[in-house]
Amino acid sequence: MKDACPCGLARAFEACCGRYLGTGRPVPDAEALMRSRYTAFVRGDTAHLLATWHPSRRPLALEVDAGTKWLGLEVKRHTPVDADHAEVEFVARSRTQGRGQRLHERSRFVREQGCWFYVDGDILN
Template sequence: MPTTKDACPCGRGPAFDACCGRYLGTGVPAPDAESLMRSRYTAFVRGDVAHLLATWHASQRPASLELDGGAKWLGLAVKRHTPIDATHAEVEFVARSRVQGRGHRLHERSRFVRGDGQWFYLDGDILN
């Protein structure tokens, strides 16, 4: 498990505390959809189910979430952040992982919605 002084798993910040650590478990909302998406990737890396559920829009949020403990997250590349209007945005990204020695690549266009002063993950489309 990375420490708070390690580089942020999302790849944007020099240290977890100065990057996604500002949003995980703090109650501080991410300022935009890209920052929220990066914090959600970091939550997957750190196994922070509470952050993932708290940032999932209530209309789509599962009742529970179980992460694959054997997944090793290898990196994140944000391809595009597209604000649509003041309350809607899309983020296209590629997240790489390894599970049981086999590489995986998740390429997704995620939709986000802003409500009650914060951004929420709504849903996404898997891309090739």
């Protein structure tokens, strides 16, 4: 598919995560936010990453490694805890300097004033 979204949903970027990156448009749920954040890492969109990070945990600045090639995202589980809290377990694969990496994380998200934010996560083995 031409200009496929990196998040793995087999949709065109503009019809998928492109609806959220750089638009300020709120995502519908924590899984969509996770996917848009992965896409932002792939595209080097630090503005989206910072804007969707909860202010209580947001770093002042963020740099993405331009040498990292993102290879894929697998969302294993999206668990709504209540109307404003959710967890997303995912595996993101990448390659940096020829070395494969795998990030398996259970991330926590919160919705405030209609917007979902990434709070933090636990690295899983």
